[in-house]
Amino acid sequence: xxxxxxxxxxxxxxxxxxxxxxxxxxxxxxxxxxxxxxxxxxxxxxxxxxxxxxxxxxxxxxxxxxxxxxxxxxxxxxxxxxxxxxxxxxxxxxxxxxxxxxxxxxxxxxxxxxxxxxxxxxxxxxxxxxxxxxxxxxxxxxxxxxxxxxxxxxxxxxxxxxxxxxxxxxxxxxxxxxxxxxxxxxxxxxxxxxxxxxxx
Amino acid sequence: xxxxxxxxxxxxxxxxxxxxxxxxxxxxxxxxxxxxxxxxxxxxxxxxxxxxxxxxxxxxxxxxxxxxxxxxxxxxxxxxxxxxxxxxxxxxxxxxxxxxxxxxxxxxxxxxxxxxxxxxxxxxxxxxxxxxxxxxxxxxxxxxxxxxxxxxxxxxxxxxxxxxxxxxxxxxxxxxxxxxxxxxxxxxxxxxxxxxxxxx
Numbered sequence: 001x002x003x004x005x006x007x008x009x010x011x012x013x014x015x016x017x018x019x020x021x022x023x024x025x026x027x028x029x030x031x032x033x034x035x036x037x038x039x040x041x042x043x044x045x046x047x048x049x050x051x052x053x054x055x056x057x058x059x060x061x062x063x064x065x066x067x068x069x070x071x072x073x074x075x076x077x078x079x080x081x082x083x084x085x086x087x088x089x090x091x092x093x094x095x096x097x098x099x100x101x102x103x104x105x106x107x108x109x110x111x112x113x114x115x116x117x118x119x120x121x122x123x124x125x126x127x128x129x130x131x132x133x134x135x136x137x138x139x140x141x142x143x144x145x146x147x148x149x150x151x152x153x154x155x156x157x158x159x160x161x162x163x164x165x166x167x168x169x170x171x172x173x174x175x176x177x178x179x180x181x182x183x184x185x186x187x188x189x190x191x192x193x194x195x196x197x198x199x200x
Numbered sequence: 201x202x203x204x205x206x207x208x209x210x211x212x213x214x215x216x217x218x219x220x221x222x223x224x225x226x227x228x229x230x231x232x233x234x235x236x237x238x239x240x241x242x243x244x245x246x247x248x249x250x251x252x253x254x255x256x257x258x259x260x261x262x263x264x265x266x267x268x269x270x271x272x273x274x275x276x277x278x279x280x281x282x283x284x285x286x287x288x289x290x291x292x293x294x295x296x297x298x299x300x301x302x303x304x305x306x307x308x309x310x311x312x313x314x315x316x317x318x319x320x321x322x323x324x325x326x327x328x329x330x331x332x333x334x335x336x337x338x339x340x341x342x343x344x345x346x347x348x349x350x351x352x353x354x355x356x357x358x359x360x361x362x363x364x365x366x367x368x369x370x371x372x373x374x375x376x377x378x379x380x381x382x383x384x385x386x387x388x389x390x391x392x393x394x395x396x397x398x399x400x
Contacts, residue, residue: 013305040263040285040304045276063240068269069288069303076245076276085240088269091291103269104240105213 001047003167007175009044013037016172018186023120027197031169031190033146035117036070048145049077051166052115056143059164061113063087063106065132067124070117074145078115087112089128101131108136116144119163121199122152129161146172151199169194201247203367207375209244213237216372218386223320227397231369231390233346235317236270248345249277251366252315256343259364261313263287263306265332267324270317274345278315287312289328301331308336316344319363321399322352329361346372351399369394 001009010016014037021032038045052074065087066075072088079086087104106112112132116125119142129139140162147153147165156163170191177187201209210216214237221232238245252274265287266275272288279286287304306312312332316325319342329339340362347353347365356363370391377387 036288036300036303037305039276039279039288040306042279042283042285046280069272069290072269072272073276073279073286073288076239076273077280079239079242079273080246080277080280083242085242086273088236088239088273090269100236103236105237106240 001044001050003051004175004179006044006047006051007167007172008179008181009041009047010035010038010172011176011181013041013044016176018182018190029197030186030193031173033118033148033169035145038117039070039073045073045077046081048166049074049081052143052145053078053082055164055166056113056141059113059141059143060111061141062110063104063112063137064115065089065102065112065128066115067117067128071115074117075115087132089131102135106135106137110137112137112139114139114142114161116142118146118148119144119152119156119165120148120150122156122161122163125152125156125161125163126159129159149194150197155199201244201250203251204375204379206244206247206251207367207372208379208381209241209247210235210238210372211376211381213241213244216376218382218390229397230386230393231373233318233348233369235345238317239270239273245273245277246281248366249274249281252343252345253278253282255364255366256313256341259313259341259343260311261341262310263304263312263337264315265289265302265312265328266315267317267328271315274317275315287332289331302335306335306337310337312337312339314339314342314361316342318346318348319344319352319356319365320348320350322356322361322363325352325356325361325363326359329359349394350397355399 017032064075066072125142132139143164148169153163176182217232264275266272325342343364348369353363376382
């Protein structure tokens with residue numbers, strides 16, 4: 001599936017919405033990217049996973065790790081399609097059992113690619129990277145479906161984490177405008193918001 | 201992959217261990233079932249997903265929902281292989297965004313199959329079922345890779361939830377004994393534990 005087709009599909013699913021939204025960072029935004037709808041659309045999920053795998057084609061890695069929750073199915077789909085072992089980072093340590101923070105089988109020194117749905121500040125990616133690094137894994141790259149272009153890429157780069165993205169928020173907006181799914185004003189408002197809300 | 205091959209693979213991966221373990225329920229057990237290793241083995245993950253799908257072959261359902269975390273990749277693999285929409289239950293409500301407890305696209309009245317890795321008391325399955333029911337979904341069936349046979353099946357049945365399992369703990373132990381992976385005493389101790397620790 002071509003990236004434009006993925007973008008249109010996301011829009012039709014309501015995964016890209018225009019209005020007034022409160023973001024994780026506390027900001028209000030005229031555009032909301034909510035990729036969780038992809039999990040209920042297996043064909044789109046596979047297409048998204050393929051596009052992520054493609055965006056990471058020049059990186060060498062031994063493992064994939066999705067950032068909970070939305071990117072977990074993305075990482076699983078990449079793992080299955082390309083026979084790449086997956087590891088899973090918990091949100092919080094279990095009080096019982098083996099008490100691991102990172103689940104799955106891995107060895108220190110293996111290279112792990114982080115998989116994420118949307119990057120704004122990069123905070124979720126960073127937390128995941130730090131936990132993986134504490135386990136002795138090498139984490140230098142993250143692949144994301146949507147880079148909101150609000151500074152996350154730079155913030156991650158400062159921590160020696162390279163962000164690879166399938167789409168940027170502006171490229172998606174341009175696609176929707178070109179395909180006449182949104183009007184000029186909606187597109188301009190969304191792009192202006194992104195440009196005026198740089199986190200770094 | 202035949203069920204016996206899955207059991208042997210799980211044993212080799214350390215997903216079935218014999219020793220002295222503290223379970224979620226607070227009990228100590230001579231056998232520990234830790235299926236999280238499956239997530240790092242894509243071929244096994246697909247085989248497990250197929251066996252779960254097979255165990256649910258007589259059930260009609262519109263959606264699958266994995267219990268976090270280990271069963272999430274199982275549900276994803278079923279969803280992808282059989283083009284069945286997945287929904288995702290969060291562990292806790294988000295403070296921001298759309299604030300949904302259940303992510304993904306669904307309609308009230310749809311039938312959802314719960315996917316789980318191991319059932320002991322059935323508590324995790326029950327919590328998931330209750331949250332899905334609150335969203336208006338019909339939840340009458342759960343499919344699990346390993347039923348520990350400690351009462352979970354009965355506890356779930358009392359809540360009108362039918363448990364379908366690929367393996368029982370005793371069937372796995374018998375397979376390992378038959379394949380000479382464990383000795384008679386280890387097998388007997390593990391089976392005796394299961395039989396003497398019924399939760400209902």
